Amino acid sequence: MYDVIIIGAGPAGLSAAATTANQGLEVLVVDEYMKAGGRLLGQLYEEPDGTYWNGIKESNHLYERANQSGAEIKLGTSILNIEKSGDVWLVYTEKDTYETSHLLLATGAAESPSPVPGWTLPGVMSVGAAQVMTNVHRVKPGKRGVIIGVNPLAAVIASELQMAGVEVTALTLPQMNGLNEEAAHPKQVMNQLLHVAHMAPSALIRQGSKWMKPSIMQDLGITFYPKSGFKMWGIPVHLRKAVTEILGDEKVAAVKLATVKPNGDVIEGTEEIITCDFVCIAGGLYPLTELAAVAGCPFYLVDELGGYVPLHNERMETALDGLYVAGNITGIEGAKVAIAQGVTAGLTMASNHGVQGLKDRIEQSIEEIEQTRDNAPFHFHPDVKKGKQIVQEKWEEMMAAEQPL
Amino acid sequence: MSERITDHPVLDPIERKKEVSFLFNGKSYKGYEGEPIAAALLANNIRTLRYHEESGSPRGIYCNIGHCFECRVTVNEKQGLRACLTPLKEGMEIQSSGMLPTPVKEWRETHV
Amino acid sequence: MKQQDFLVCRCEEVTYNELMETASRTGCTARELKLRTRAGMGYCGGRTCRPLVQQITQKLEKAPHTRVTLKYQPPVRPISFGDLGGGEE
Ligand SMILES: Cc1cc2nc3c(=O)[nH]c(=O)nc-3n(C[C@H](O)[C@H](O)[C@H](O)COP(=O)(O)OP(=O)(O)OC[C@H]3O[C@@H](n4cnc5c(N)ncnc54)[C@H](O)[C@@H]3O)c2cc1C
Ligand code: FES
Numbered sequence: 001m002y003d004v005i006i007i008g009a010g011p012a013g014l015s016a017a018a019t020t021a022n023q024g025l026e027v028l029v030v031d032e033y034m035k036a037g038g039r040l041l042g043q044l045y046e047e048p049d050g051t052y053w054n055g056i057k058e059s060n061h062l063y064e065r066a067n068q069s070g071a072e073i074k075l076g077t078s079i080l081n082i083e084k085s086g087d088v089w090l091v092y093t094e095k096d097t098y099e100t101s102h103l104l105l106a107t108g109a110a111e112s113p114s115p116v117p118g119w120t121l122p123g124v125m126s127v128g129a130a131q132v133m134t135n136v137h138r139v140k141p142g143k144r145g146v147i148i149g150v151n152p153l154a155a156v157i158a159s160e161l162q163m164a165g166v167e168v169t170a171l172t173l174p175q176m177n178g179l180n181e182e183a184a185h186p187k188q189v190m191n192q193l194l195h196v197a198h199m200a201p202s203a204l205i206r207q208g209s210k211w212m213k214p215s216i217m218q219d220l221g222i223t224f225y226p227k228s229g230f231k232m233w234g235i236p237v238h239l240r241k242a243v244t245e246i247l248g249d250e251k252v253a254a255v256k257l258a259t260v261k262p263n264g265d266v267i268e269g270t271e272e273i274i275t276c277d278f279v280c281i282a283g284g285l286y287p288l289t290e291l292a293a294v295a296g297c298p299f300y301l302v303d304e305l306g307g308y309v310p311l312h313n314e315r316m317e318t319a320l321d322g323l324y325v326a327g328n329i330t331g332i333e334g335a336k337v338a339i340a341q342g343v344t345a346g347l348t349m350a351s352n353h354g355v356q357g358l359k360d361r362i363e364q365s366i367e368e369i370e371q372t373r374d375n376a377p378f379h380f381h382p383d384v385k386k387g388k389q390i391v392q393e394k395w396e397e398m399m400a401a402e403q404p405l
Numbered sequence: 406m407s408e409r410i411t412d413h414p415v416l417d418p419i420e421r422k423k424e425v426s427f428l429f430n431g432k433s434y435k436g437y438e439g440e441p442i443a444a445a446l447l448a449n450n451i452r453t454l455r456y457h458e459e460s461g462s463p464r465g466i467y468c469n470i471g472h473c474f475e476c477r478v479t480v481n482e483k484q485g486l487r488a489c490l491t492p493l494k495e496g497m498e499i500q501s502s503g504m505l506p507t508p509v510k511e512w513r514e515t516h517v
Numbered sequence: 518m519k520q521q522d523f524l525v526c527r528c529e530e531v532t533y534n535e536l537m538e539t540a541s542r543t544g545c546t547a548r549e550l551k552l553r554t555r556a557g558m559g560y561c562g563g564r565t566c567r568p569l570v571q572q573i574t575q576k577l578e579k580a581p582h583t584r585v586t587l588k589y590q591p592p593v594r595p596i597s598f599g600d601l602g603g604g605e606e
Contacts, residue, residue, distance in 0.1 A: 034492050052415050078471075081592050081593065092592070110472050112569075113566060117521045119523070120464060120524060122464060124467070125467055125468070125469060129470070133466075133469055139448045140409070164413055176520075178520075178537070179533070179569050251452050251465070290589050294589050472561065
């Protein structure tokens with residue numbers, strides 16, 4: 001029997017582990033990956049001050065801290081199910097069942113797919129898969145790739161691939177297909193890009209962000225948008241071209257690229273073949289909430305947070321007694337916010353376990369989450385703060401409705 | 406082993422402790438102990454990890470972090486392991502799963 | 518240009534046209550659509566295609582943008598055959 005079990009050794013889980021173990025609680029962290037750090041491991045980008053955010057170093061640092069505080073960390077172990085029995089949470093792996101009074105779900109995010117004909121061919125992978133192969137395992141996903149989907153994550157990973165000597169021939173849209181209206185619509189994609197414009201080392205985008213704020217200008221911008229695209233980190237970005245099909249027999253050999261109208265419709269006869277040996281699908285991220293769902297947490301769909309999120313309060317408590325959440329399971333954001341949320345969850349669990357005098361620190365940690373969010377170099381969803389507000393409101397509504405006694 | 410990244414401009418080199426040999430569909434390859442099976446295979450230019458059970462369409466890694474189960478292989482007779490999550494060990498016997506319509510073709514590409 | 522059909526569910530190889538056709542022919546609910554087509558019910562537990570199937574079913578049901586309890590079946594990872602006996606590595 002542990003005081004605390006944490007599922008997920010990403011930035012949220014590791015920071016929560018160090019926090020609770022430092023308060024004297026007995027803590028077990030379980031993760032199915034072979035290394036600690038979660039999706040932080042693959043991250044590598046230049047901060048506004050010119051230094052690099054090196055995910056491997058940050059992960060090692062968080063791991064060391066959790067380890068030194070006395071938390072037990074078990075890797076390579078999948079959690080299959082969780083269940084409440086009396087006052088105890090049961091946590092099932094293939095071989096063992098663990099018990100705890102406080103259970104933190106820090107399972108992070110998964111990638112949303114953006115299907116394209118041919119996307120099951122070997123050599124087609126999610127953009128995160130390419131990031132992990134390159135930065136974590138140091139094997140090139142291929143020699144020459146095409147990234148389908150133009151969004152912040154795709155742009156960041158394109159630059160990482162290039163840094164590692166992998167050629168990215170193009171970042172381009174998927175053909176509109178009934179399931180991707182926003183991601184395949186040139187104007188909407190351009191609009192999203194403007195939110196991350198300050199990060200892009202591209203004059204066109206940066207200037208564009210100034211004069212393209214009004215919608216009319218965006219219409220003009222996309223109409224006169226250079227058919228040859230523009231370049232970010234030297235990588236061609238196409239908002240007026242879309243992949244209609246991935247080609248290959250036993251594996252990826254090429255993509256078929258067509259010019260599209262400003263509304264995303266393919267212009268017939270414009271197809272060209274671009275050869276490549278790998279293709280990345282960049283469909284965005286959504287919170288990985290399956291364990292909260294099997295436990296029976298109430299959810300709310302919040303697009304600003306990337307999908308369904310388990311309702312929770314500012315102290316990271318869910319509606320189920322002894323069940324907590326932290327990190328990207330509560331909405332898609334960067335690793336620094338996940339770390340800050342882990343601290344709050346850790347303090348809340350310690351406090352609920354009986355550690356006295358944590359009230360002020362919890363309050364302070366909640367403010368720190370907010371500050372970290374405000375200082376983030378970019379947001380996956382520009383309206384993330386609105387999303388957080390919705391969750392807060394829905395939580396309060398639920399509490400009001402469910403406390404008649 | 407041309408596909409490995411050995412000198413990254415920003416990241417420190419990763420520890421590649423021990424070179425090990427393993428079998429994939431009966432052929433011998435080399436990789437590094439502790440790296441995921443999927444990474445070792447990709448470094449040997451192998452992308453196809455299994456064939457879809459019904460259609461036989463070839464599949465490789467998709468998510469690379471344990472979510473999609475596209476990379477499942479049989480390791481030392483244990484079925485359904487995710488190649489992207491399973492660390493490589495000396496002497497492992499790894500087998501593709503599903504239908505194997507054209508195993509010779511990929512073998513030829515990597516060997517001839 | 519006419520859009521080519523494509524797979525939505527990779528595990529069970531269910532295509533977009535199949536899903537849309539089943540949905541409009543039967544007028545079924547989200548749950549039924551999954552049972553009929555098996556989309557999202559394969560080996561990965563729907564982790565890959567869930568957002569897509571959800572999109573289709575939301576359109577169908579003009580799904581409530583409200584509080585829900587999501588339906589997921591444990592185990593959230595398939596149990597490998599070797600481990601059913603609980604033996605050693
Ligand atoms: C592919 C990908 C790439 C990303 N790239 C970036 C980026 O470049 N920049 C950026 O700012 N953000 C990126 N993110 C967002 C990222 O989610 C956050 O930055 C941060 O890592 C979230 O931390 P976390 O602790 O909530 O979750 P994670 O870091 O995702 O950690 C969750 C951990 O839980 C484990 N887990 C999940 N389910 C189970 C289970 N059932 N059993 C056992 N273990 C389980 C996972 O193995 C994982 O290690 C990326 C996300 C993904 C999915
Ligand atoms: S590639 Fe998705 S589980 Fe291994």
